[in-house]
Amino acid sequence: MDNDYIKTLSNEEKLIFLKIFCCLIRADSNIDAEEITFLKKIAARYGVDTNTVIGIIKTPKINYVDEARKITSRSHALQLVKEMCVMANIDNDLADSELDVVIDCARAMGVEDEKIVLINRWVLDSLILTKTGQLIMEENNG
Numbered sequence: 001m002d003n004d005y006i007k008t009l010s011n012e013e014k015l016i017f018l019k020i021f022c023c024l025i026r027a028d029s030n031i032d033a034e035e036i037t038f039l040k041k042i043a044a045r046y047g048v049d050t051n052t053v054i055g056i057i058k059t060p061k062i063n064y065v066d067e068a069r070k071i072t073s074r075s076h077a078l079q080l081v082k083e084m085c086v087m088a089n090i091d092n093d094l095a096d097s098e099l100d101v102v103i104d105c106a107r108a109m110g111v112e113d114e115k116i117v118l119i120n121r122w123v124l125d126s127l128i129l130t131k132t133g134q135l136i137m138e139e140n141n142g
Contacts, residue, residue, distance in 0.1 A: 003045055005079045014046040016067045017080055018056050020105055023064040024087055028095035038090050042083065068105035077109035081116060085123040 009017070021042060025035045043053045056062075071077050084105065088098040106116045134140050 005075065006045055008073075009046070009076060013071060013076060014048055015052070015056070016070055017083065018043060018046065018048060018053060019059070019062050019067050020064045020080065020084065020101075021087055022056050022059070023062050024084055024098055024101045027097040027101045028093075029097075030095075034090050035087060038087055064101060065104050065108045068108040071109050074110075077106070077111050078115070078119065080109070081106045081111055081119050082123060085116075085120045086127075089120070089124060089127060 021039055084102045088094050
């Protein structure tokens with residue numbers, strides 16, 4: 001996925017994104033290894049150190065809706081929704097509880113339901129194309 005938006009995020013916004021991602025991972029009470037790997041990759045892309053990420057993960061209760069309301073940039077809100085959709089779909093099982101987190105955060109940032117559906121469809125299509133390409137190129141087959 002495109003990383004150019006990361007340069008435009010403040011440090012506070014990066015931490016907000018990570019907090020929300022942690023809530024999303026916890027939402028279905030089934031923390032998948034792919035989700036943790038994805039979280040670590042995002043933290044590295046954001047330039048957030050491991051200790052900070054561990055601190056966020058260990059935070060018992062994060063109000064993700066309040067955190068989402070702090071994102072005031074429309075483009076940042078859309079990027080957050082996109083990244084949340086990637087994370088929610090990475091384990092090939094979008095649980096209702098994960099979907100609730102995505103929708104609640106998106107609405108808190110003023111993102112319309114129709115836009116959420118479009119972003120999620122785009123993410124799913126991208127994931128399918130990537131997996132198809134890997135099969136065609138005989139990558140990750142063993």
